Amino acid sequence: MAFDVKFYFPDENTRWLVNQFETIEFDGSAVFNDTFIPRSDSALVFHFGEPPSIIEPVQVKMPFFFIAPVLRTSLTLEIKNKLSSFIAVCKTSVLSRLLGVDMTPIPSFNIEPDYEKIYPLWRLLKKEISTESRIRCFTEFINNLPNTPYINDELYIIYENIIKRSVSIPLAELLQESPVNNRSLRRYFKKRVGLSPKTLSRIVRVNYVWNEIKSQNSIDFQRLIFDGGYFDQAHFINDFKLITGESPSHFFKRDLQIVKMISGKVK
Numbered sequence: 055m056a057f058d059v060k061f062y063f064p065d066e067n068t069r070w071l072v073n074q075f076e077t078i079e080f081d082g083s084a085v086f087n088d089t090f091i092p093r094s095d096s097a098l099v100f101h102f103g104e105p106p107s108i109i110e111p112v113q114v115k116m117p118f119f120f121i122a123p124v125l126r127t128s129l130t131l132e133i134k135n136k137l138s139s140f141i142a143v144c145k146t147s148v149l150s151r152l153l154g155v156d157m158t159p160i161p162s163f164n165i166e167p168d169y170e171k172i173y174p175l176w177r178l179l180k181k182e183i184s185t186e187s188r189i190r191c192f193t194e195f196i197n198n199l200p201n202t203p204y205i206n207d208e209l210y211i212i213y214e215n216i217i218k219r220s221v222s223i224p225l226a227e228l229l230q231e232s233p234v235n236n237r238s239l240r241r242y243f244k245k246r247v248g249l250s251p252k253t254l255s256r257i258v259r260v261n262y263v264w265n266e267i268k269s270q271n272s273i274d275f276q277r278l279i280f281d282g283g284y285f286d287q288a289h290f291i292n293d294f295k296l297i298t299g300e301s302p303s304h305f306f307k308r309d310l311q312i313v314k315m316i317s318g319k320v321k
Contacts, residue, residue: 056083057080057312058080060077062074068142068192071142071149072142073143073144075142076141079137080103080136085132085133085134088131089298089300090128090130090313091264092124092128092260092297094216095124095146096122098142098172099122100141100179101119104135105118112163117166119167121155122163123146124249126249127299128298128300143318147214148204148210152201153168157245157246157247175191178191178195208232208233208234209239212228212229212231212251216228221281221283222283229251256293256297257297259284259293262281275287290302
């Protein structure tokens with residue numbers, strides 16, 4: 055197959071930051087373009103071949119290394135040249151604080167990290183020939199940064215609560231658990247995560263529905279609407295279109311193989 059994606063789960067040495075590692079190998083024998091669906095984590099992305107391009111909603115070539123932030127809506131990517139990529143999918147609130155990066159939304163769809171800090175890592179990773187050695191190299195790098203060992207703070211707890219609990223518990227209840235006042239919380243949250251708590255909870259719910267549908271032989275949308283924390287069918291359809299750019303009926307009828315791979319779905 056011309057397009058090959060693999061997933062690797064982190065060990066205890068990287069689990070404080072990394073949700074999973076991903077690799078993309080593409081031999082350039084065809085052209086792939088499909089939708090990347092927003093997810094609730096960010097990533098450090100390293101391309102060692104010809105980087106992919108975003109073709110919608112704007113046309114732009116991706117850099118060789120960058121931070122992929124949490125997105126509000128889907129992107130259409132095009133991969134047409136030989137590519138070898140290593141991706142560390144990270145907990146957003148930890149990554150931004152660890153690297154001192156302001157995730158406040160910007161017009162671009164990627165964030166440039168500190169060049170002097172990350173470029174040497176990109177060079178080291180490029181020299182490695184196996185995923186295992188790249189993971190070891192990455193692990194050594196992050197565990198030798200000035201802010202490690204990393205200590206979780208209040209905003210991390212809020213972020214994790216939204217990721218793990220916002221499907222079953224209303225967002226307002228989760229935010230009430232924080233000692234930070236609402237206005238300050240939203241400002242700090244956007245700086246560390248890149249979007250509001252409400253938008254993040256929408257992304258979490260949409261991905262919950264997608265994960266549930268993947269595991270079912272038949273789709274019971276009424277149950278998913280209830281389990282996903284939606285008020286009604288209209289609420290579900292509106293949120294789904296807002297995040298994915300497509301209606302649920304259209305999205306789940308088409309071939310999702312490439313969408314799943316570039317959106318980090320393991321199965």
